[in-house]
Amino acid sequence: MLVGYTAGxxxxxxxxxxxxxxxxxxxxDHLIVGVTTDDLIFQTKHKRPVIPYEERVQIxxxxxxxxxxxxxxxxxxxxxxxxxxxxxxxxxxxxxSSERWQGYVRELAKVDVNVEFLPYTxxxxxxxxxxxxxxxxxx
Numbered sequence: 001m002l003v004g005y006t007a008g009x010x011x012x013x014x015x016x017x018x019x020x021x022x023x024x025x026x027x028x029d030h031l032i033v034g035v036t037t038d039d040l041i042f043q044t045k046h047k048r049p050v051i052p053y054e055e056r057v058q059i060x061x062x063x064x065x066x067x068x069x070x071x072x073x074x075x076x077x078x079x080x081x082x083x084x085x086x087x088x089x090x091x092x093x094x095x096x097s098s099e100r101w102q103g104y105v106r107e108l109a110k111v112d113v114n115v116e117f118l119p120y121t122x123x124x125x126x127x128x129x130x131x132x133x134x135x136x137x138x139x
Contacts, residue, residue, distance in 0.1 A: 005086035007034030011049040016121035024090040025065035034072030093117040
């Protein structure tokens with residue numbers, strides 16, 4: 001069985017999130033999705049998510065393309081592999097050239113894990129949605 005893994009905040013869930021999850025599931029038999037905790041989002045982005053963790057988990061659990069939902073309380077994908085033993089790691093191709101993700105490609109190759117970068121949906125992002133909401137609220 002081919003096990004895939006991807007993770008994200010999935011705050012203000014939108015079509016880009018759905019595209020990533022559907023495309024990931026098309027490439028594996030069992031898709032595990034890590035949902036980032038509120039605390040980790042705050043640590044890394046210095047802001048709180050709009051949608052609380054428990055609600056984001058419920059949204060992801062309801063998707064047909066998702067087989068399992070787990071906590072992401074650490075961004076390290078090699079540590080995630082040690083826990084979940086996935087065969088493929090999926091990410092948006094907007095991360096492909098980052099030093100951190102190239103490090104994951106090198107490290108995970110040592111344990112025969114492939115990293116696949118899937119097309120990023122350019123029309124919608126959580127950041128764009130948040131900016132639009134802030135404009136509408138006059139901030």
